[in-house]
Amino acid sequence: MENLLFLVHRIPYPPNKGDKIRSFHFLKAIAEHYRVIIGAFIDDPEDWKFERKLDDFCAERFCLPINPKVAKIKSLSGFLTGEALSLPYYRNKQMQQWVAETIKKHDIRKVMIYSSVMAQYVPEHKDIDMIVDFVDVDSDKWRQYAGKKKWPESWIYQREAKKLFEFEEAVVKRSKTSFFVSEKEAELFHQLSPLTKDKVTSVNNGVDIQFFQPDFNAANPYKDNEKVMVFTGAMDYWPNIDAVSWFAKKIFPQIFKQDSSARFYIVGSNPSKEVQALAQEGQIIVTGRVEEIRPYLTFAHFAVAPLQIARGIQNKVLEAMAMEKNILATSAAMEGIYNYDLKHVIMNDDQQQIVNEACRLLKLTDVKAPSNREFVEKNFSWRSNGERLLQLLS
16 A cells, blocks of 8 residues: 555544544545554643544554644734744644654655645655645635724734635645635635646535434434524634624514524534523523534534635535525525525525524424435545545545
């Protein structure tokens, strides 16, 4: 088997959040055809207990801790060097040394990058093919953040958007091929960098449809007579914080006025102080980390995805669809997801229309949406997307 070096910004196990789900399934795919040597950072102390799980897929592993608070301070050096702050955030001498030694020791000719910032560890060499999974156009995400913040944060985020795009473009130019999570993300990069169009493509996300089964057998986590709309996701991630804050403050109070049995559950790990402050006894419930997310989807009336800022494809939407849930979402949350059944995926950005649709969904006696699962089964298979990845690697 040919050696392949896989560099990931966050350990791809457990697959319990968007980026880790994608990196884990791609790791599984390449492990069937390559002898994988992995280098990754671990930013959550809870994940160290899963480090050895990588041995099921990798011939060798090298993991280093990264403390987000320390890394943020380190990232400020980017102001002095004139580079994107994201680069010194992930810069590490031990990782750089390990990569150099691994390339030499194993005569590495093929490197897969997951998240563009990890490309800073790969030397430019004619005998090394670098394949890069950008996932999203991260630079554009910073541009969106800038529009939501006041000065000086708006200036910092606008600078990051500019500097990170310059790095992204340079990475594409020296890669064998680069890809994004959807055709729409790839098209956005084509528009931003027309001269690199022939080196940029897309590989879709997928859903573990065996895991996200609509007939999942579990106890109901909700109280009797609660009509639940649920949001799932990592609650220390700013677009998720922004989404639930907007929904809780602008949308939910109007829904509750019309139906006092309505409940808004925010389900996800590490809720920020801003998210915790949204909790209202008997109306808005912030769960924090849960052992099993599926019961919260199974027994909900419908899933909400009120994102104001988003890039790529939202796994939270696909997972809820796989469990036959109706979806109420903003247009930002549905970017990159096409040709779904409009009857069971309601997309709207108008506040009053969202309120009206939510109240309508809460009145339904049959809350199943089988066409949503059929859509996911047809369009978002990890197997087919893994095969697409292997074609790009060959």
